[in-house]
Amino acid sequence: MNTDRIEVDIKVPNQTRYLCLIGHIGENIALALKHYGGDREKLAYELNLVLTEAMANAILHANEGDPAREVHIEIGIVERNLTIRVYDHGQGFDIRRFAEPGHPLDEHGRGIYLIHSIMDQVSYHPSHDGHVLEMSKKLN
Amino acid sequence: MNLSIEQKGSVVLLAVHEERLDAHNSSELKNQMLKLFEEGKQNMIVDLQEVRFVDSSGLGALVSGFKNASSRNGCLKLSGLQLQVKSMFELTRLHRVFEIFADVDEALASFS
Numbered sequence: 001m002n003t004d005r006i007e008v009d010i011k012v013p014n015q016t017r018y019l020c021l022i023g024h025i026g027e028n029i030a031l032a033l034k035h036y037g038g039d040r041e042k043l044a045y046e047l048n049l050v051l052t053e054a055m056a057n058a059i060l061h062a063n064e065g066d067p068a069r070e071v072h073i074e075i076g077i078v079e080r081n082l083t084i085r086v087y088d089h090g091q092g093f094d095i096r097r098f099a100e101p102g103h104p105l106d107e108h109g110r111g112i113y114l115i116h117s118i119m120d121q122v123s124y125h126p127s128h129d130g131h132v133l134e135m136s137k138k139l140n
Numbered sequence: 141m142n143l144s145i146e147q148k149g150s151v152v153l154l155a156v157h158e159e160r161l162d163a164h165n166s167s168e169l170k171n172q173m174l175k176l177f178e179e180g181k182q183n184m185i186v187d188l189q190e191v192r193f194v195d196s197s198g199l200g201a202l203v204s205g206f207k208n209a210s211s212r213n214g215c216l217k218l219s220g221l222q223l224q225v226k227s228m229f230e231l232t233r234l235h236r237v238f239e240i241f242a243d244v245d246e247a248l249a250s251f252s
Contacts, residue, residue: 016164023160023193045193045224052195056163104237107204110196117231 004033006077014059014069022055022073023048026084029075037140046118047082051075053111054086054133062090062131080139084119089130095122141168145176148185151251152176153244155187161198169198173205173216182214185247189220194228206238215239219247 006029012018026047030040055071063069072087098112116122119135126132142157154173158165169186176184186202188194202218209216217239221229229235241247 016162019162019164019195020160023162041224042227045227048193049195049228052162052193056195056197060163101232104233105203105207107200107207108196110199110232114196114228114231 003079004035004077005079006075008075009073011070011072012055013067014063014065014071015067016056016059018071019052019055023052026051026075029077033077033139035080043139050084050115050118050135051086053115054084054135057111057133058086058088058090061093062088064090077139081136082139083134083136085135086133087127087130088133092124092126092131095124095133141165141172143169143172145172148248149251151183151185151248152181153185153187153248155190155244157190159191160193160195161188161191161201162193162195163197166195166197166201170201170204173201174208177205177208177212177214182209182212183251184209184214184216185219185241185244186216187219187244187247188225189222189243191225192222194225196232199228199232199234202238203234215251217241217247217250219244 027044030044030047058071069089074085076083095112098109099116101113102109119137121136124131124133144155146153206216219241220243221240
């Protein structure tokens with residue numbers, strides 16, 4: 001097979017202690033890809049960051065920090081297209097509000113901006129019992 | 141969170157001994173910095189040489205420390221940023237806010 005085909009489906013408790021686990025999975029996927037022409041270390045940091053930001057967002061905002069809830073994450077690579085979906089159980093929020101960088105001295109609100117600047121496409125829409133943050137990127 | 145705090149003349153050196161500064165541990169850093177400012181410290185260096193990964197909440201904690209220092213007529217400076225961590229500051233334009241030094245000695249020298 002000439003291209004990488006990877007599917008990861010993981011559910012973790014709605015707790016920030018698992019951010020490290022999810023971030024490392026993203027990092028390790030970048031390092032393990034058979035075909036990638038870009039800066040692999042940079043991609044590893046970016047996937048770590050995107051997963052950490054998306055999951056922290058689900059934990060702290062959408063799932064309201066409830067430790068009994070769960071975060072569901074899917075990572076897929078097919079034909080050099082990376083798709084990450086992070087499902088939450090929340091009421092949702094207006095993702096467009098955070099697409100641009102805010103004031104440099106704001107303490108919050110950079111996470112979604114960072115995801116937008118790394119991924120090619122980002123959307124947030126209702127899923128069966130909450131919402132899903134869907135992000136995709138072409139890996140060259 | 142594993143931090144060390146050392147007084148270097150008029151400057152407090154706070155070194156972060158963690159691989160990651162993220163939404164799991166950044167509030168501890170923020171609170172520790174606030175405690176030091178409330179004790180009367182004004183000038184601080186946060187050394188990040190062991191930190192391989194910073195997310196938006198880690199950046200937010202550092203911004204909080206920066207504002208607390210500035211409001212007390214002091215200054216918070218950073219040292220030892222790894223390459224990918226430094227690019228986070230550039231992506232979020234925070235490299236224009238913070239004074240960033242290659243290592244602790246350079247940061248200390250900038251205060252004298």
